[in-house]
Amino acid sequence: GIQVEQSPPDLILQEGANSTLRCNFSDSVNNLQWFHQNPWGQLINLFYIPSGTKQNGRLSATTVATERYSLLYISSSQTTDSGVYFCAVELRGSTLGRLYFGRGTQLTVWP
Amino acid sequence: DAMVIQNPRYQVTQFGKPVTLSCSQTLNHNVMYWYQQKSSQAPKLLFHYYDKDFNNEADTPDNFQSRRPNTSFCFLDIRSPGLGDAAMYLCATSRVRTNQPQHFGDGTRLSIL
Numbered sequence: 643g644i645q646v647e648q649s650p651p652d653l654i655l656q657e658g659a660n661s662t663l664r665c666n667f668s669d670s671v672n673n674l675q676w677f678h679q680n681p682w683g684q685l686i687n688l689f690y691i692p693s694g695t696k697q698n699g700r701l702s703a704t705t706v707a708t709e710r711y712s713l714l715y716i717s718s719s720q721t722t723d724s725g726v727y728f729c730a731v732e733l734r735g736s737t738l739g740r741l742y743f744g745r746g747t748q749l750t751v752w753p
Numbered sequence: 754d755a756m757v758i759q760n761p762r763y764q765v766t767q768f769g770k771p772v773t774l775s776c777s778q779t780l781n782h783n784v785m786y787w788y789q790q791k792s793s794q795a796p797k798l799l800f801h802y803y804d805k806d807f808n809n810e811a812d813t814p815d816n817f818q819s820r821r822p823n824t825s826f827c828f829l830d831i832r833s834p835g836l837g838d839a840a841m842y843l844c845a846t847s848r849v850r851t852n853q854p855q856h857f858g859d860g861t862r863l864s865i866l
Contacts, residue, residue: 675854683841683860685796690854728795730855738803739784739847741855743795 644669644733648744655719655751663714663747665729673732674705675741676714680725688714688727719751756780759844759858766834767866774829774861776844785827786855787819788843796843802827803849831863839865 645668655661665674676688689696689703691712696703700719705712716723726748730741758777766772776785784803788796800809802821816838818830831838841862847855 673852673854677857683790683862685843685857685860687854687856692852737849738801738808739786739849739855740798740801741786741845743797745795 644671644731644742646729646731646742646744648727648729648747650747651745652748653750655749657719657721657751657753659719659751660715660717661719661749663716663727663729663749665712665714665731665744667710667712667729667731667742669710670734671707671710671731672734672736673739674712675730676703676712677728677730678723678725679728679746685728716749719749721751721753724749724751757844757846757856757858759842759861761861762859763862763864765864765866768836769833772831772834772863774831774842774844774863776827776829776858777825778846778856779825780846780848780856781824782846782848782856783824784847784849785821786845786847787827787829788845790841790843790860792840799829834863834865836865839863 647666678686693707702715726746728746730743786801787799790796799813820828841860843860844858
């Protein structure tokens with residue numbers, strides 16, 4: 643199956659700092675999603691971004707499909723940004739929307 | 754408004770006592786998925802329904818079953834829960850081939866006594 647690797651595995655920041663999270667994948671994909679899992683376990687969809695760049699407030703994401711990676715940028719981080727960030731991809735040619743998840747990046751933002 | 758609704762949010766059951774988790778959706782999506790997520794791990798797909806067609810992952814234990822009586826509802830049945838089945842269970846939906854994201858519910862956290 644497809645390999646999805648996220649880096650770094652852990653990230654500790656001071657409030658106000660910026661960060662970049664990376665997701666590499668081993669095969670061509672139909673779709674890519676970034677999720678934030680909060681401390682209560684809720685998986686929040688941040689971006690649906692099979693290619694290109696999108697922005698939503700302090701967050702933005704870029705996927706370069708031809709080079710098989712995606713980046714999630716968090717600017718001016720806040721304590722509420724803490725949690726686990728997952729990248730998940732759907733293999734190109736898939737007809738059932740099956741997502742393959744990376745292991746996640748655990749982000750901790752200190753006040 | 755919540756579009757994928759899971760009940761209950763927290764479920765406690767006894768070792769070996771059957772338990773059912775439920776998921777409903779208001780999106781009219783044709784695919785519904787069940788994921789298992791253990792502590793500090795990524796979500797792992799157990800199975801999914803494409804309309805009424807059931808698709809089981811190869812490594813999903815026989816202990817886990819699913820039912821989809823209609824488009825809106827999907828159930829996860831664990832026939833004889835063991836301690837290793839304690840986890841967060843996430844339901845998701847999608848409409849395939851439409852370039853739209855998969856939507857997740859808030860999950861049910863299952864504890865086994």
